[in-house]
Amino acid sequence: MDVSTKLVVGNWKMNGSLAGNAELLGEVTKSAGLGCEVAVCAPFPYLMQVLQILPPRSGIALGAQNVSEFDDGAYTGEVSARMLSDLGCSYVIVGHSERRSLFHEDDGTVGRKTRAALRAGLLPIVCVGETSAERNDGITLEVVTRQLDAVAAEIDGLDVDQIVLAYEPIWAIGSGLTATAEQVGEVHASIRTWTQRVFGSEVTTKILYGGSVKPGNAAELFAVPNVDGGLIGGASLVARDFLAICHAAAGD
Numbered sequence: 001m002d003v004s005t006k007l008v009v010g011n012w013k014m015n016g017s018l019a020g021n022a023e024l025l026g027e028v029t030k031s032a033g034l035g036c037e038v039a040v041c042a043p044f045p046y047l048m049q050v051l052q053i054l055p056p057r058s059g060i061a062l063g064a065q066n067v068s069e070f071d072d073g074a075y076t077g078e079v080s081a082r083m084l085s086d087l088g089c090s091y092v093i094v095g096h097s098e099r100r101s102l103f104h105e106d107d108g109t110v111g112r113k114t115r116a117a118l119r120a121g122l123l124p125i126v127c128v129g130e131t132s133a134e135r136n137d138g139i140t141l142e143v144v145t146r147q148l149d150a151v152a153a154e155i156d157g158l159d160v161d162q163i164v165l166a167y168e169p170i171w172a173i174g175s176g177l178t179a180t181a182e183q184v185g186e187v188h189a190s191i192r193t194w195t196q197r198v199f200g201s202e203v204t205t206k207i208l209y210g211g212s213v214k215p216g217n218a219a220e221l222f223a224v225p226n227v228d229g230g231l232i233g234g235a236s237l238v239a240r241d242f243l244a245i246c247h248a249a250a251g252d
């Protein structure tokens with residue numbers, strides 16, 4: 001993967017409406033050609049709408065926020081990686097902390113979902129990160145490494161070059177608290193060491209930061225070594241904020 005261009009991913013979470021999305025996407029379209037890669041991860045019911053407003057030629061990629069670990073069959077309510085790929089998704093977020101904490105996804109589930117995404121030709125954005133209690137206990141790097149190892153255990157033989165990693169300290173998500181440049185730098189350096197050891201030094205993996213990224217802190221965070229872009233929650237719902245973050249990623 002090319003890490004010379006930063007990637008900005010908007011994660012709308014469970015927000016949106018047909019009318020509101022159309023308005024937002026009309027503005028987001030201006031992020032195309034800015035000098036960074038951009039993706040929008042919308043709720044399942046709106047994926048087709050995003051694709052219609054932002055087709056592949058728009059230069060803005062489509063992503064989903066979750067995927068089944070299973071391929072096909074009697075799994076009511078699930079959405080398979082093949083379906084997402086069939087629809088035109090490029091990315092899928094896997095193992096977001098809200099999935100882990102609210103929907104009981106454990107490390108093994110996250111690993112199997114990553115495998116399902118890779119097998120379908122999707123680019124999984126695999127989220128890792130520690131709670132505030134884990135940070136206070138001094139086990140942040142241990143927790144992140146455990147989460148990464150669980151993914152590695154499930155993807156033997158698959159194209160690891162397609163994986164994007166996202167470090168999201170759970171205490172910084174939606175809280176207005178942002179990790180300091182020093183905290184982000186330490187974890188991203190550790191993740192880079194891990195990817196080189198486990199994936200091989202010839203594989204370059206994009207490592208995103210997520211957690212209260214705003215126009216006011218984006219440039220500082222994107223300047224931290226080994227930060228290859230951002231996973232943006234709340235600010236991705238406000239067109240001018242999302243565009244400002246894209247400009248920061250492009251180095252404007």
Ligand SMILES: O=C[C@H](O)COP(=O)(O)O
Pocket residue numbers: 011096168172173174175176210211212213231232233234235
């Ligand atoms: O996926 C995005 C992250 O959870 C960050 O969310 P946030 O920017 O609202 O803190």
